[in-house]
Amino acid sequence: MSLTKSLSLGAALGLATAIPAAAQDDTTQIAFIPQIAGIPYYVAMEEGAQRAAEELGVEYVQEGPTSTNAADQLRIFESFVNQGFDVIAISPLDEETLKPAIARALEAGIVVLTSDADAPGSDRQFFVAQALDQDLGYTLLDEAVERIGESGKIAIVSDSPTIQSMQNWIAAIEERAAEAYPEIEIVSVDHTDGTAQRAYQFATDAMTRNPDLKAVLGMASTTCPGIAQAVEAAGLVGEVLTAGYCSPNTAREYIKSGAMPFSVLWNPAELGYLTVWVGDHLVDGGEITEDFEVDGLEQTIQYLPENDVILLGPPAVFTEENVDDFDF
């Protein structure tokens, strides 16, 4: 009884605050809450989102917590609800914290999206995803094989084993190797404490242990400078390839020196662009039921109906030719 009461009260409050704001201003207002404010990755995402906002004539606001704190994220989410935004997109830190707030926002008629990271157990309408873990794993190995050939030893250096996405990428790489390149052997998977020094150490030791090692793959931007420097210090540039999921800023120097000929990730600016586009589309009464095209993005955007995922597309590959176009 009291539960029903408080729920309907919450809904009423939500509506009460949403209506005047919407009436005030006809411009569609879209908010995005990143996991943390101010880091280059989300700044790049904001640039893409602002570009979309200008082209679509909507207002875009991005505000995130100053540390990866789920309670702060919730507070920011609720403040956007109370300000009557039409669309709130979020890269959730913690699903459970946000679930009730997401439900209340939906009741208030707000379009709620997840973007960059998902809260699959919540009522969010769509997840705007950057790239699938499987695609990231396959692309990295395929690009590496293209350069080292279809046989040889590869060592993997990852960050903490607690980071789930990296575990998924490693699994995808191993799956791809088993299925497509039987002569490729993954000789080791080591986990750093997030310092460049340990990545350097692991890469050096892997090369010592396997004098015929062909490649070292880094699973995190934290590992990239370390593995590339290890190969440079060993004087093996050109003989041992390094590559990984490295932001262009951490990989740039080594992409240019040849120690790390390429890096695989996605383009956060395009992710921001797509997020705003989807938000605006839904506010205008549009639906998403199949793959679609977006003005301003080259690739076809995929719709995966089983989980309501909107997929930006294949991972981006950063090489000497394009790395200077990115700043994150």
Place this chain on the structure above:
Amino acid sequence: MWTTLTSEASDARNRASVISRPIRIGREVLLLIALGVLVAIFASQSEFFLSERNLTTILRNSVDLAVICAGMTIVIILGGIDVSVGGIVAVSAVLIGRAYQYDMPDMVVVPIGLAAGAALGAMNGAIIAKSRVPPIVATLGTMYIFIAVLFLVIGGVWISGLPNTLSFLVLGEFLGLPSGLFVIGAIYGLSWLMLRRTPWGQRVVAIGCDEHAARLVGIRVDRTKIQAYALLGLFAGLAAVLYVARLRNVEVNIGTNIALEAIAATILGGANIRGGIGSLLGTLMGVLFIKMTQNGLVLIGVSSLWETVVIGGLLIVVLVLDALETRRTS
């Protein structure tokens, strides 16, 4: 060299160290045996372990930790501890990175790194000496502050692509030997002289043995403490210089685990966490043990997740044997 250290130490100190002398030799022998076993296992399982190249690699990877451990040994002999050294390394490294970004030359950048480390260390020392807060708590507090400073300055972004003008200090060769050897030799030689050949060193040991007695005989305990922590900070600043010289970037996680590794190496090496006792040579062996374990496990193909198990396990064995020995002699 070890016997000289021991006898010098005994001469210079009061009866506490004389009583404890057999324990320390036991610890030292134990560590030598452990190192021997470790080398035997790794060498038998990997043909590369004893190669010149790999031994050079181990040495290069040990330089920054070894430098910090010299200071940590002195602080632990003093009866203190500093869990914030990783934070000091981090803050110094960020300042070094920023200074390089402003195109400052090495002769400006290096003093900045060293001065920052010494200043933060002196701050730790002052808090501990003046407030009488237990050092582990005080430095835990400053560690959080140092890490916050790191984030505030670099905001989650790596400083990368720094010049490699100083990398010869770690990666180079001198007289046909790896240059890191000379860096370690210089720091340990200097530390040994300070600890065992100067009145200052005697004061450090006296405070570590019995702080109250040291005060009664007129030793300026607070000043000595601040100096010891500042020295550790200075060495942490030097470690930051060497780290940046070698890896040419400053990452957000810089310094993670280095305090734990430094304390583990120092305790493994025979320093008594209650103060008064410690050996620079033993500490150096502790550093070698940790770095050989990290390197050897990878070479023999054992998951690196076991590394902390090996180091933690030996630490417990050493401490338990030490406790049993203490009980027996007392």
